[in-house]
Amino acid sequence: MTGRVIKSTGSWYIVEDETETRYECRIKGKIRMKGLRTTNPVAVGDLVEFEKEPDQPTAVISKVNERFNYILRKSINQSHEVQILASNMDQAILLVTLAQPRTSLGFIDRYLVSAEAFHVPVTLLFNKFDLYSEENLESVREIEQIYIKLGYPVLEVSVLENSGMDDLNATLSNKISLISGHSGVGKSTLINQLIPGLELRTSEISDASEKGIHTTTFAEMFKFPSGGFIIDTPGIRELGIIGIEKEELGHYFREMKALMPKCRFHNCHHMHEPGCAIVEAVETGDIEASRYDTYCSIYLNRDTRV
Ligand code: GDP
Numbered sequence: 232m233t234g235r236v237i238k239s240t241g242s243w244y245i246v247e248d249e250t251e252t253r254y255e256c257r258i259k260g261k262i263r264m265k266g267l268r269t270t271n272p273v274a275v276g277d278l279v280e281f282e283k284e285p286d287q288p289t290a291v292i293s294k295v296n297e298r299f300n301y302i303l304r305k306s307i308n309q310s311h312e313v314q315i316l317a318s319n320m321d322q323a324i325l326l327v328t329l330a331q332p333r334t335s336l337g338f339i340d341r342y343l344v345s346a347e348a349f350h351v352p353v354t355l356l357f358n359k360f361d362l363y364s365e366e367n368l369e370s371v372r373e374i375e376q377i378y379i380k381l382g383y384p385v386l387e388v389s390v391l392e393n394s395g396m397d398d399l400n401a402t403l404s405n406k407i408s409l410i411s412g413h414s415g416v417g418k419s420t421l422i423n424q425l426i427p428g429l430e431l432r433t434s435e436i437s438d439a440s441e442k443g444i445h446t447t448t449f450a451e452m453f454k455f456p457s458g459g460f461i462i463d464t465p466g467i468r469e470l471g472i473i474g475i476e477k478e479e480l481g482h483y484f485r486e487m488k489a490l491m492p493k494c495r496f497h498n499c500h501h502m503h504e505p506g507c508a509i510v511e512a513v514e515t516g517d518i519e520a521s522r523y524d525t526y527c528s529i530y531l532n533r534d535t536r537v
């Protein structure tokens with residue numbers, strides 16, 4: 232049988248088949264994936280082959296079908312290994328707030344770089360619109376424009392006031408969507424609103440009780456009422472910038488990728504080289520200074536490979 236892994240505890244997996252029947256599955260023997268060394272052989276989102284165990288309610292996963300994309304993070308315990316957080320998603324929705332708390336542009340850019348590298352399209356969802364005054368709105372819209380110009384879809388909502396939710400619902404319906412965001416942006420509140428009856432804990436309640444506890448968290452998929460799934464990765468706010476070579480970093484900044492062929496040197500790092508088309512574009516304002524700053528900060532903090 233074929234099914235999709237919708238939940239993982241690390242040793243047990245909930246797999247749902249086409250008829251929406253759910254099975255508690257485990258792995259028998261070794262499941263190897265080509266090339267990728269990960270601490271978890273099976274991840275949420277995976278399409279798997281599985282067989283029911285004789286005389287038992289449980290089933291066994293025998294094969295993981297090829298993933299068309301996946302997101303990774305460094306494994307907590309073994310720093311050289313990576314954990315697959317989720318796979319086979321249609322899109323990621325990054326929640327952003329510019330007040331209470333303010334999401335930094337660097338955070339947004341790093342997320343976009345990882346998503347480009349992982350082949351996951353991103354929509355930016357600006358939340359807490361009820362908090363912005365006329366004055367604030369102007370600067371919010373300026374920031375939105377940076378990303379709209381690059382081709383990233385932007386949505387505006389106030390989860391609290393339930394406004395702007397129609398466009399969001401349309402974006403999510405019949406898709407598998409990863410939902411991410413910096414702590415406090417309203418991710419749990421949003422997911423609870425999108426999926427009535429779920430009751431994820433929001434940060435006000437969970438902060439005190441979770442202090443000091445370092446448990447391994449796994450992603451979980453929830454059925455979206457108008458079709459599709461939402462993937463939540465509790466406790467994981469960023470996508471790791473993993474496996475990106477210094478030389479290829481510029482490729483994940485869309486506006487840089489387009490201009491790079493114009494650099495004088497084909498192996499230009501876009502830092503101090505003469506005739507660098509990227510540096511020139513930053514000077515003329517064609518490339519946003521904040522985006523270039525993020526490029527430099529990732530580039531300079533990086534060993535040759537992470
Ligand atoms: P999470 O850390 O991203 O899961 O954030 P939570 O969902 O726990 O929300 C953090 C705080 O932001 C809570 O106090 C929410 O009530 C609040 N919040 C969520 N959405 C909105 C919104 O649209 N407007 C305002 N003003 N507050 C919001």
Ligand code: ZN
Pocket residue numbers: 491494495499500501502504506507508509510
């Ligand atoms: Zn250059």
